[in-house]
Amino acid sequence: xxxxxxxxxxxxxxxxxxxxxxxxxxxxxxxxxxxxxxxxxxxxxxxxxxxxxxxxxxxxxxxxxxxxxxxxxxxxxxxxxxxxxxxxxxxxxxxxxxxxxxxxxxxxxxxxxxxxxxxxxxxxxxxxxxxxxxxxxxxxxxxxxxxxxxxxxxxx
Amino acid sequence: xxxxxxxxxxxxxxxxxxxxxxxxxxxxxxxxxxxxxxxxxxxxxxxxxxxxxxxxxxxxxxxxxxxxxxxxxxxxxxxxxxxxxxxxxxxxxxxxxxxxxxxxxxxxxxxxxxxxxxxxxxxxxxxxxxxxxxxxxxxxxxxxxxxxxxxxxxxxxxxxxxxxxxxxxxxxxxxxxxxxxxxxxxxxxxxxxxxxxxxxxxxxxxxxxxxxxxxxxxxxxxxxxxxxxxxxxxxxxxxxxxxxxxxxxxxxxxxxxxxxxxxxxxxxxxx
Numbered sequence: 001x002x003x004x005x006x007x008x009x010x011x012x013x014x015x016x017x018x019x020x021x022x023x024x025x026x027x028x029x030x031x032x033x034x035x036x037x038x039x040x041x042x043x044x045x046x047x048x049x050x051x052x053x054x055x056x057x058x059x060x061x062x063x064x065x066x067x068x069x070x071x072x073x074x075x076x077x078x079x080x081x082x083x084x085x086x087x088x089x090x091x092x093x094x095x096x097x098x099x100x101x102x103x104x105x106x107x108x109x110x111x112x113x114x115x116x117x118x119x120x121x122x123x124x125x126x127x128x129x130x131x132x133x134x135x136x137x138x139x140x141x142x143x144x145x146x147x148x149x150x151x152x153x154x155x156x
Numbered sequence: 157x158x159x160x161x162x163x164x165x166x167x168x169x170x171x172x173x174x175x176x177x178x179x180x181x182x183x184x185x186x187x188x189x190x191x192x193x194x195x196x197x198x199x200x201x202x203x204x205x206x207x208x209x210x211x212x213x214x215x216x217x218x219x220x221x222x223x224x225x226x227x228x229x230x231x232x233x234x235x236x237x238x239x240x241x242x243x244x245x246x247x248x249x250x251x252x253x254x255x256x257x258x259x260x261x262x263x264x265x266x267x268x269x270x271x272x273x274x275x276x277x278x279x280x281x282x283x284x285x286x287x288x289x290x291x292x293x294x295x296x297x298x299x300x301x302x303x304x305x306x307x308x309x310x311x312x313x314x315x316x317x318x319x320x321x322x323x324x325x326x327x328x329x330x331x332x333x334x335x336x337x338x339x340x341x342x343x344x345x346x347x348x349x350x351x352x353x354x355x356x357x358x359x360x361x362x363x364x365x366x367x368x369x370x371x372x373x374x375x376x377x378x379x380x381x382x383x384x385x386x387x388x389x390x391x392x393x394x395x396x397x398x399x400x401x402x403x404x405x406x407x408x409x410x411x412x413x414x415x416x417x418x419x420x421x422x423x424x425x426x427x
Binding site for chain 1: 180183184187188189190191192195196199200203207210211213214215217218219220222226229230233234249250251253254255257258262293296297298299301302303305306
């Protein structure tokens with residue numbers, strides 16, 4: 001337990017060691033560690049940012065997809081409507097054309113019928129006159145009764 | 157070890173006193189002007205070695221992926237830094253944390269010299285011309301007092317630096333019991349006792365632990381010299397004590413560092 005000059009010498013050695021550590025050992029270690037900590041923190045932040053950006057992009061693409069789907073549905077709906085319309089139009093046209101043809105045909109038929117009727121009427125009146133002539137030749141003068149006969153023919 | 161001492165025919169008290177005496181060199185008149193060459197050389201070499209190693213790693217330290225060497229140093233760095241951060245709430249990087257690192261590593265290295273087999277190491281130093289050689293600088297009271305008194309001076313220095321000289325004197329008289337006129341002498345006495353007891357307990361705790369450890373190694377070594385059974389049991393117990401000593405060495409270095417930080421942190425706080 002003898003205190004002596006060694007104490008002073010040791011204290012000086014201690015002071016020098018502290019100075020050395022303060023000056024040369026601590027700062028580079030601290031710098032390296034703090035730089036790395038910052039880098040790691042930055043990296044984590046960047047990763048977080050990337051994740052959120054990805055999320056946003058996913059949402060956007062989903063929205064775009066939904067919009068596209070909606071548009072496609074709309075277009076299909078329009079096309080279907082248009083198709084129905086065209087079919088309806090075509091149907092209408094066809095019906096009108098058919099009606100027109102039928103009307104034409106009916107008119108022609110009517111004309112034919114009328115013509116036939118006229119012919120028949122003429123023939124019937126001629127036949128009636130001939131028959132009446134044959135019957136009346138014996139009893140009635142043809143000339144006297146022809147007026148009445150032509151009146152008859154007009155009534156037929 | 158047994159045969160070695162049988163040859164010299166040393167008595168137990170001679171053996172122990174030989175191992176417990178320093179390699180003292182007189183540098184002037186009077187018993188104060190003496191240097192313990194062994195303590196000085198061991199501590200300076202260990203200090204240079206351990207701080208040099210850390211410096212070597214710190215110089216090549218990269219902020220990228222660290223090597224295993226750097227990772228280990230950073231582990232120690234982080235350990236010390238965490239301890240300081242919990243105790244001291246100022247700018248620790250400018251002085252206190254590096255000081256804590258120095259104290260921890262240096263004291264640890266000096267304590268760790270206790271693991272060297274006392275006789276073999278002494279024999280080795282004897283071989284190169286040093287008759288007496290104590291390998292553990294921290295079992296020299298001069299070393300522990302040097303450290304504790306340096307910390308004590310730093311303590312007073314920071315007290316005055318933070319509070320001003322007037323503030324420091326004021327605190328000597330006005331804390332901890334209050335500002336009533338009749339408690340002022342009591343305050344001063346209390347602070348005086350604290351200022352005396354701090355370096356004493358700081359240094360004697362480390363010194364006592366390391367000195368006792370060394371003495372037990374010597375006793376075991378002495379037992380080993382008494383014959384075959386003594387050699388066997390002495391070796392087994394010596395191994396056991398060494399293993400237990402790993403804890404003491406690390407713990408005492410840690411305690412010494414923590415007290416250093418606590419004292420310096422307390423000096424920064426005003427009451």
